Amino acid sequence: MQFDPVLAESDLILSGIWLTIWLSASAIVLGCSLAVLLVALRTLAGRWAGIVVDAYVELMRNTPFLIQLFMIFFGLPLLGIRMSGVEAALLTMTLNLGAYSTEIIRAGVESIHRSQFEAGVSLALSRRQVFQYVVLQPAFARVWPALSSQFVLMMLASSICSFISVQELSGAAAIVEQRTFRSFETYIIVTAVYLVMALSLKVFLLWLGRKLFPQVSGLSRLDAKAEAA
Amino acid sequence: MPAVLIDDVHKRFGQLEVLKGVSLNVESGQVVALIGRSGSGKSTLLRCINGLEAINSGRIEVAGHVVDQDQKKLRELRKDVGIVFQSYNLFPHLTVGQNIMLSPRITQNVPQAQAEKLAREVLAQVGLSEKFDSYPDNLSGGQQQRVAIARSLAMQPKVMLFDEVTSALDPELTGEVLLVMEKLAKDGMTMLLVTHEMSFARNVASTTVFMHQGKIWESGPSQDVFGNPQTPELRNFVSAGRK
Amino acid sequence: MQTFGWPEAMFIFRAAGWTLLLTVISFAIGSIIGGAFAIMRLSRIKLVRNFAATYILVIQSIPVLMVLFMSYYGLSIIGIELPPFFAASASLAVYVSAYLAEIWRGSIESVPFQQWEASSSLAHSPAQTYRYVILPQAIRISLPPTVGFLVQLVKNTSIVSVVGFVELSRAGQLVNNATFQAFQVFSLVAVIYFAICFPLSRLSRHLEKVMNASRSH
Numbered sequence: 001m002q003f004d005p006v007l008a009e010s011d012l013i014l015s016g017i018w019l020t021i022w023l024s025a026s027a028i029v030l031g032c033s034l035a036v037l038l039v040a041l042r043t044l045a046g047r048w049a050g051i052v053v054d055a056y057v058e059l060m061r062n063t064p065f066l067i068q069l070f071m072i073f074f075g076l077p078l079l080g081i082r083m084s085g086v087e088a089a090l091l092t093m094t095l096n097l098g099a100y101s102t103e104i105i106r107a108g109v110e111s112i113h114r115s116q117f118e119a120g121v122s123l124a125l126s127r128r129q130v131f132q133y134v135v136l137q138p139a140f141a142r143v144w145p146a147l148s149s150q151f152v153l154m155m156l157a158s159s160i161c162s163f164i165s166v167q168e169l170s171g172a173a174a175i176v177e178q179r180t181f182r183s184f185e186t187y188i189i190v191t192a193v194y195l196v197m198a199l200s201l202k203v204f205l206l207w208l209g210r211k212l213f214p215q216v217s218g219l220s221r222l223d224a225k226a227e228a229a
Numbered sequence: 230m231p232a233v234l235i236d237d238v239h240k241r242f243g244q245l246e247v248l249k250g251v252s253l254n255v256e257s258g259q260v261v262a263l264i265g266r267s268g269s270g271k272s273t274l275l276r277c278i279n280g281l282e283a284i285n286s287g288r289i290e291v292a293g294h295v296v297d298q299d300q301k302k303l304r305e306l307r308k309d310v311g312i313v314f315q316s317y318n319l320f321p322h323l324t325v326g327q328n329i330m331l332s333p334r335i336t337q338n339v340p341q342a343q344a345e346k347l348a349r350e351v352l353a354q355v356g357l358s359e360k361f362d363s364y365p366d367n368l369s370g371g372q373q374q375r376v377a378i379a380r381s382l383a384m385q386p387k388v389m390l391f392d393e394v395t396s397a398l399d400p401e402l403t404g405e406v407l408l409v410m411e412k413l414a415k416d417g418m419t420m421l422l423v424t425h426e427m428s429f430a431r432n433v434a435s436t437t438v439f440m441h442q443g444k445i446w447e448s449g450p451s452q453d454v455f456g457n458p459q460t461p462e463l464r465n466f467v468s469a470g471r472k
Numbered sequence: 473m474q475t476f477g478w479p480e481a482m483f484i485f486r487a488a489g490w491t492l493l494l495t496v497i498s499f500a501i502g503s504i505i506g507g508a509f510a511i512m513r514l515s516r517i518k519l520v521r522n523f524a525a526t527y528i529l530v531i532q533s534i535p536v537l538m539v540l541f542m543s544y545y546g547l548s549i550i551g552i553e554l555p556p557f558f559a560a561s562a563s564l565a566v567y568v569s570a571y572l573a574e575i576w577r578g579s580i581e582s583v584p585f586q587q588w589e590a591s592s593s594l595a596h597s598p599a600q601t602y603r604y605v606i607l608p609q610a611i612r613i614s615l616p617p618t619v620g621f622l623v624q625l626v627k628n629t630s631i632v633s634v635v636g637f638v639e640l641s642r643a644g645q646l647v648n649n650a651t652f653q654a655f656q657v658f659s660l661v662a663v664i665y666f667a668i669c670f671p672l673s674r675l676s677r678h679l680e681k682v683m684n685a686s687r688s689h
Contacts (some may be wrong), residue, residue, distance in 0.1 A: 062623065062669035064630035065640055071662065074654035075345055119318035123332035123384065126300070126308040133331060137322045152533075159535035160631060171535055184545040185672045191538045198533035213322070 005180040006189055016172025017193060019086070022202075023168055024155040026090055031097030031154070032147075036136070038102045039109055044127055053102065058071050060099030065157050073164045089161035089168070099153045104146045104153035108139035141213035152198055159194070167195060232257040232388050232419040233278065238287035240273055246461070247273050249443040250287070255388075255436075260420045262430035265440035266466065271423045274440070275390050278421065279310045292387040308336065311381030312390040315397050317373040319365035325352070326361040330378045337384075344383075351379040355409050371402030375409055380444065381414075389413065391422035396436070407433075427467070431455045441465045476653040481660060487643030488664045490557075494629050494639055496560045499622065502568025509573035514580060524573065532571030536628050539567045544635045560632040561641075567628065571621055579614035580606060599631075616680040623669045623676070642665060 042053040060068065072095075073088040083091070112135050120130035140147075162171035172191040177183050247270045255261050263271040276282045280296050280303045289296040293305035305331055319328050329348040333339040341346065352358050355375040365373055374394055381389060391410065395403040407426065411433050414420055424430055430437050431451050438448040439462075441450035447454060447463050458464045459468035474480070502556065531539060543563040554562060583606050592600040633642035644661035648654050653656035 027298075050264045058670065058673070059666065062627075062673055063665045064627040064641065066630040067644070067658055067662050067665060070641075070645070070648070070654065071658045074648060077659060078654060115314065115316055115318045116320065119314065121303075122279055122307055122312045124279065124313070124334060124336045126304060129335055133335065134320055141322065155398070156533075156535040159537045161538070163631070170535065183541075184549055187538060187541040187545060191534050191542055194534045194538055195530060202533075 001185055002182060003185050003189065006176055006182050006185045009176040009179060012167075012172045012176055013169070013190070013193070016167055016169040017197070019166070019168040019172075020155070020158055023090055023093060023158050023161070023166075024151075027093035027097050027154060027158070028151050030090075030094040031101055034094060034098035035101035035105050036100065040128075040131055042102075042106060042129055043109060057099045057102050060096055061103065063168060065096055065217070066094065066160050066163060068096055069160065069164060084169045085161070085164045085166040088157070089165060090167045093154060093158060093161075096157075097150065100150050100154075101147060103141050104150060107146075109135055110141035111142055136212070141209075144205075144209040144213060148202065148209065150188070151205060152201050155201055156194065156198060183196055231255055231290075232259070232292060233421060234273070234288070234290040236279070236288045238274070238277060238289060239283060240270075240277060241285050247443050251440075251443075251445055253438060253445060253448070255419060255421055257387075257419050258417045259436060260414045260418075260434045261422070262434035262437045263421065263423045263440060264425075264427070264430055264437060264466070265446075269440040270443040271440045272392055275312075275392050275423050279307055279312050279391060280399070281312075306338070308384055309387045309388065311384055311386035311388070313374070313377050313381055313390065313394050315393040315427045316368070317365075317377045317397075319373055319377055324362050324364055325357070325368070325376050328376060329383045331381070340380065341376070347383055348379075351382040352376070354382060354412075355379045357406075369402060369433055370398045371405045374398065375408045378406075378409055380412075388419045388421065391420065391424070393423050393425065393426070395426060400457055429457070439466065441447070441466075474650045476647065476651045476656045479563065480647045480657075482652065482663070484640065484643050484647060484657075484660055485639045487638060488572050488668075490638070491626070491640040492668070493625050494557070494560060494564065494632065494637070495622070498564035498568055498629075499625060501565035502560065503572055505565060505569035506572030507576065509569060510580065512578035513573060513577045528574050532574065536567050537621050537631055537634065539563065540632060540634055546565060556635060556637040559635045560629075560637040562631065563635060564625070568621075568625060571624070572618065575617045575621060576610070576614050579610040580619075582613055583609045612683065616683060618649045619672055619676040619679060623672045626668050627665065627671070 023099055038053045038056070042050045069088065069092045072092050073083075073085065074084065076088075109131075116134055116138070120134040121127070125133065158168055159170035161168055162174055165171060167175065169190060173186050177186045180186065231254040231404065233253070235253040236253055237329050238248050238251045239246065240372050246257050247268075249270075251260070251270070251274060253261075263274065265271050273282055278291055278296065280298065283298050284296070291306065292309040294302065294309065296306065303381060319325075320331070323331065326345065329351060330339075330341075330344040333344045334341070349358065349361065352361060355378055357372060357379070359376055360368060360372065360376070364374065368376065378394075394410075395406050398406065403426070407429050410422070410429075422430075422434070434451045436448065437445050437451040437454040439454060439458075439460075441462050447460050448457065455465070455467060460466055509524045509527060512520050513528065515521050515524070534542075540560075540563040543566045544559055547559070547562065588601060589603055589608065591605040592598075596604070629639055630641035632639060633645070638646070640661055644657050648657045651657065
């Protein structure tokens with residue numbers, strides 16, 4: 001095995017790494033924002049809004065990421081919406097992660113005990129204010145582990161964007177492979193990079209969870225009390 | 230005009246009628262205890278007063294507001310009517326101070342500095358000034374319940390409702406909470422409380438209402454209700470409580 | 473230029489058959505390997521346990537696309553040249569094995585420990601305990617997440633074109649390249665995937681509900 005020719009292309013690989021990180025980070029922020037919006041809509045708006053949100057979530061969860069990507073990259077231009085590969089990739093990742101996160105955060109919101117809601121409205125908060133100030137953060141804290149796994153899966157799935165020639169890490173690997181004819185070596189290196197990135201992201205999200213939600217441990221105790229009451 | 234006016238209120242959960250025509254007036258500054266077995270409808274009645282449960286028929290007025298299921302009107306009503314729950318229901322992700330300031334800040338647009346001053350005042354009132362920056366989980370049950378009372382007081386309510394606020398507490402922690410409530414009563418707060426603490430009802434409440442099977446079975450000045458019960462049901466209830 | 477008509481649609485439907493077959497075969501092979509790893513993961517021998525844990529962690533921490541590339545090129549480097557369908561199945565099976573191993577390990581571990589004690593106090597051997605006491609319960613517990621994973625597998629078969637096999641997604645791509653009618657083509661493809669995945673998703677959720685209901689008794 002010869003790694004030297006592959007390592008000679010490390011600039012390309014590095015730029016691929018950056019694009020993967022940028023795409024993933026942006027999709028996580030945008031996807032989560034979308035999810036919070038959709039969960040709010042589902043919780044606060046009428047029945048029809050809920051049905052629409054559920055339909056969107058089911059549609060995204062039961063079709064492959066690749067087909068969603070193709071729809072957006074090849075389909076939207078036919079409607080006159082032109083976008084670059086990177087833009088299509090980011091949009092697809094956001095919509096996809098948004099759907100999965102909606103499902104997860106919804107479960108978190110439903111797990112918050114009714115008594116918290118009652119306490120909120122009894123303090124003259126509107127339903128929207130209860131959602132925003134009382135329910136949302138504990139719900140997030142409770143589902144943070146599930147969300148974290150989904151973020152890592154999204155980062156890994158971003159490799160599929162290479163199908164529309166986006167030069168994130170996998171796309172960069174394809175070019176390196178064509179230039180060097182060292183397929184196995186290229187993919188060993190790139191796989192190792194993904195492994196490091198995934199493990200780092202896991203550790204980072206664990207740390208971030210502790211930072212953002214220092215009261216997580218208390219939530220389970222709160223439930224126990226509510227059950228006992 | 231009475232602070233709380235309840236007129237022929239009926240409430241059903243599905244087939245089950247839990248309130249079968251309840252009428253009651255509470256004057257301003259009065260402290261009224263609701264007693265009775267579990268299932269007698271006393272907690273439901275309390276929850277109807279601030280609109281947590283919708284009534285099926287009858288009329289409730291409290292602090293000048295008619296109880297209605299219109300969300301806007303309910304919010305106005307709830308600014309004037311505080312409620313404290315059995316399970317405290319503090320918000321676990323907010324500090325004690327933030328718990329207290331939340332509602333004044335976002336429902337009454339009180340500026341931050343003023344809200345903080347207010348929060349410190351009510352916290353001092355319940356004797357927990359040093360806990361301003363603590364999280365609820367680091368407090369004992371009794372302390373949490375006192376914070377819950379302070380949180381309601383920060384709304385500067387005209388009427389306070391207490392729903393079995395000591396029932397979830399260990400016996401040695403009930404005293405501190407009852408003391409806070411007694412002080413409130415002395416300061417002239419209009420209070421309606423569901424309680425199992427018979428001596429508290431007898432000594433602090435001016436009026437005691439005994440509920441049974443969804444109806445007000447007997448009511449009157451606390452001394453009379455406890456000292457000279459008229460009905461066998463209340464006699465049984467009072468003597469069972471003494472054991 | 474071709475337009476998107478019946479022949480193209482039929483081509484896509486036939487490819488959907490390959491997607492299903494690919495799912496079944498890779499699931500079958502993957503479940504055998506995955507089962508072995510699940511048991512290794514619970515072995516009393518530390519080395520075996522760690523090996524299995526590392527395998528699972530690594531496969532779950534790299535893109536499915538990379539699993540495909542690595543198994544495909546890995547196989548060819550040790551001299552095994554498989555026809556595209558088998559290359560795709562074998563590569564997917566590696567991916568399947570790691571996820572199933574983790575799901576099944578969790579299921580076996582969630583059988584209450586008292587069951588082991590009860591069984592061994594009835595003088596059952598460890599193998600008998602597994603066979604008659606633990607596995608029947610673990611399988612029930614594992615059903616909802618296993619069916620749920622099947623949905624992920626169906627969706628992930630969409631990328632096996634990288635090892636040269638034409639299934640539903642690749643067929644859609646080919647038709648799109650010929651017709652440039654992306655909306656019609658990929659809508660049909662998406663509808664077919666949805667028709668396969670949605671019932672499985674519902675089944676998974678239904679099984680979970682049944683399981684929760686029976687557990688609370």
